[in-house]
Amino acid sequence: MSNSNSANAKVRLFVEHPLQALQTIPLTEAQSHYLFSVMRMGEGAPVLLFNGVDGEWLATVETAHKKRGALACVEQTRPLHLPPDLWLMFAPLKKARTDFIVEKAAEMGAARIVPVQTDFTNADRIRQDRLQAHALEAAEQCGGTFVPEVSELMRLDKLLEGWDASRRILFCDEDLVGQGRWLDQQGAGRDTGPWAILIGPEGGFSAAERKRLHALPFAHPVSLGPRILRADTAAVAALTLWQNALGDWT
């Protein structure tokens, strides 16, 4: 199958099925509806697939049934690319911005997305299934071969109690606005081991939280410039700095 066929594929789908040559991939009803009713694909049309394990594969439409379609797996087009061991922890905001943070975390290559409840977080629950679906859709769009897991909402204090100290935390401290810079120069800035980025809520961290974070030997405050960033902007900015210094952008 030619590369042009792979490049012509207009759809990328995540499937929960092994991907290997000659494999038939059954589609869910939602996927069948999308491919054959919305996109009006016919038999033989190319589709790109990934399952989080086997990389990206080119497949072609085998059965264009609007409820129970199937694809035929042709050949691997990209190997599996796992993101670095980086978590994005954030305090949920209003719905649209929470969705946005999850989408951006997946695009930017976070391995795990952890919504946390802080002292100033208004949300006391999240729709984990909806956020997970957002992460999946973002992975489909951005050409990733991996879908980050979205955790259930956890309380920040509980999370820190059981924290594995080998995972460093990069936290964005609004009180550092305009001071200091990203930690290139520090020893931690060369540690490519596990990390977690922690973004506070719109109101920032509470005094107690800030005190606790600053006292943790594995937690590193970072300033994101002289303006106050919204939490969603801060998430993308912190992921950028981290990926560029320590992650898979290098």
Add this chain to the structure above:
Amino acid sequence: MSNSNSANAKVRLFVEHPLQALQTIPLTEAQSHYLFSVMRMGEGAPVLLFNGVDGEWLATVETAHKKRGALACVEQTRPLHLPPDLWLMFAPLKKARTDFIVEKAAEMGAARIVPVQTDFTNADRIRQDRLQAHALEAAEQCGGTFVPEVSELMRLDKLLEGWDASRRILFCDEDLVGQGRWLDQQGAGRDTGPWAILIGPEGGFSAAERKRLHALPFAHPVSLGPRILRADTAAVAALTLWQNALGDWT
């Protein structure tokens, strides 16, 4: 007036009026409605003001009239902070994401926001007034003392014809995904003169545009990691890299 009064201010407003001690600041009808009907502020309540020239000032409510209110300017709370001479040029997307890019550009400290029409841009017009209002609102929210100007939509080819070669262009080339890195190591990566970041549309630049950009001696391609970023994510990521290396985050 105490600092606590300044910290207690729940509202920041952009006003088109000189700011100096003892000055009375007339409010527009929209601002009066917001402060006195929506926020229900009373006389003496603190408000922070900026006008893009005089820094940030603490003011208090002098006349709580729901249509024609006025504030009394008290004291400067922050000096004027102009962003670096950085433009963000981007191809307009669907409405929500275009709004988002303008908001992010203002938060991230772009001095000017330039919507450009590329070969693969669907939009053939923008609502400049609406985008300018978004930039203003973002500046109010992020604590900035400056509002970037949003230009009218311009064709990329026309813009490049008249380009001042002393302004370097950083353009995000999707074909470099997974290759190379930000230009720390290059000479241009230390040039703190004028710059413009150029983000292409969702479909990327056309072959002709890419060829032209690569041939410009003042244009520098950058890779934003191994995943394909949406244009709005790419804008925040590119602004982050630039601000961190050359801008006012250092």
